[in-house]
Amino acid sequence: xxxxxxxxxxxxxxxxxxxxxxxxxxxxxxxxxxxxxxxxxxxxxxxxxxxxxxxxxxxxxxxxxxxxxxxxxxxxxxxxxxxxxxxxxxxxxxxxxxxxxxxxxxxxxxxxxxxxxxxxxxxxxxxxxxxxxxxxxxxxxxxxxxxxxxxxxxxxxxxxxxxxxxxxxxxxxxxxxxxxxxxxxxxxxxxxxxxxxxxxxxxxxxxxxxxxxxxxxxxxxxxxxxxxxxxxxxxxxxxxxxxxxxxxxxxxxxxxxxxxxxxxxxxxxxxxxxxxxxxxxxxxxxxxxxxxxxxxxxxxxxxxxxxxxxxxxxxxxxxxxxxxxxxxxxxx
Ligand code: NAD
Ligand code: UDP
Numbered sequence: 001x002x003x004x005x006x007x008x009x010x011x012x013x014x015x016x017x018x019x020x021x022x023x024x025x026x027x028x029x030x031x032x033x034x035x036x037x038x039x040x041x042x043x044x045x046x047x048x049x050x051x052x053x054x055x056x057x058x059x060x061x062x063x064x065x066x067x068x069x070x071x072x073x074x075x076x077x078x079x080x081x082x083x084x085x086x087x088x089x090x091x092x093x094x095x096x097x098x099x100x101x102x103x104x105x106x107x108x109x110x111x112x113x114x115x116x117x118x119x120x121x122x123x124x125x126x127x128x129x130x131x132x133x134x135x136x137x138x139x140x141x142x143x144x145x146x147x148x149x150x151x152x153x154x155x156x157x158x159x160x161x162x163x164x165x166x167x168x169x170x171x172x173x174x175x176x177x178x179x180x181x182x183x184x185x186x187x188x189x190x191x192x193x194x195x196x197x198x199x200x201x202x203x204x205x206x207x208x209x210x211x212x213x214x215x216x217x218x219x220x221x222x223x224x225x226x227x228x229x230x231x232x233x234x235x236x237x238x239x240x241x242x243x244x245x246x247x248x249x250x251x252x253x254x255x256x257x258x259x260x261x262x263x264x265x266x267x268x269x270x271x272x273x274x275x276x277x278x279x280x281x282x283x284x285x286x287x288x289x290x291x292x293x294x295x296x297x298x299x300x301x302x303x304x305x306x307x308x309x310x311x312x313x314x315x316x317x318x319x320x321x322x323x324x325x326x327x328x329x330x331x332x
Contacts, residue, residue, distance in 0.1 A: 090195025183250025
């Protein structure tokens with residue numbers, strides 16, 4: 001393997017793309033804790049150096065700035081965890097062409113590196129592959145209802161194409177691919193400016209601003225706390241044999257956005273009011289995972305209720321908002 005750079009020792013190396021983001025940084029933490037060398041690859045489009053700052057002193061951690069839609073560091077890795085892609089509709093729609101390329105070319109770059117090294121690949125896919133679903137709750141065999149030309153398509157169709165590439169590489173080259181379809185997840189290390197509903201509502205409540213509900217607030221989501229999700233990732237990735245296809249990971253407790261707003265207002269004891277804004281195009285009306293596959297095959301069950309998870313997330317945002325605002329310069 002002379003074409004590859006070696007790590008600092010014989011420690012197995014895991015590459016985590018998007019490792020400076022909300023979920024990727026939590027995976028970096030766990031891998032370093034487990035004694036792997038981690039190469040975190042990020043272009044900082046939505047990720048923050050502060051999410052991994054505590055790891056920079058570790059000999060087991062390397063941070064590399066790169067865009068996965070262009071190229072990946074050619075390193076002899078044993079695992080590739082692909083989290084690189086903006087996840088919030090507000091951020092992935094800023095540069096939709098780049099979002100699509102990140103999903104498709106970025107995935108191909110991960111799979112090519114896996115082909116060369118024999119690495120196992122984890123793909124952070126999404127419940128968005130189900131689109132605005134006609135089957136409820138969503139089970140893995142449901143093929144979804146996605147608008148292929150709408151403003152969400154760069155993300156939804158990009159993730160669908162990435163899944164296709166994963167299973168094509170498995171069929172063609174025997175690549176060991178593990179795909180999680182992640183449902184809405186929240187928790188500490190979310191960027192206050194990220195634009196997703198949980199972070200928006202909490203930041204608005206803590207500032208005493210009106211909570212902005214898109215549409216009439218009757219649409220539903222099922223919110224999973226980050227720690228539960230990360231446990232699911234490791235069960236998928238560490239299973240001796242890969243599942244035949246993707247595995248749903250999410251908390252099946254379903255809430256309307258009005259329920260969520262009420263809960264956040266109550267927990268933050270804010271005097272904030274509600275402000276109704278237009279529903280974005282193609283916004284899914286209902287979403288709840290069927291997690292029977294993860295339960296039966298991986299023994300995985302989320303443990304943390306929305307109220308409990310919101311408690312630590314509110315505490316995190318409260319501390320975060322007392323810091324000076326994050327500027328573009330200090331992102332990278
Ligand atoms: P995030 O925006 O916090 O993290 C994404 C990370 O990827 C950031 O650090 C960003 O800078 C990096 N990135 C984006 N494009 C890149 C590129 N071209 N090259 C290198 N790095 C790039 O979002 P997150 O919530 O941590 O999501 C991580 C992954 O999980 C995403 O792929 C997302 O689609 C998937 N996912 C997340 C959720 C969720 O609820 N959090 C749900 C479904 C799927
Ligand atoms: N939403 C909202 N207010 C916000 C942000 C989002 O009412 O400030 C709604 C949004 O329209 C959607 C739901 O909350 O119906 C979840 O949105 P989010 O962007 O968090 O995730 P996704 O739409 O990708 O599930």
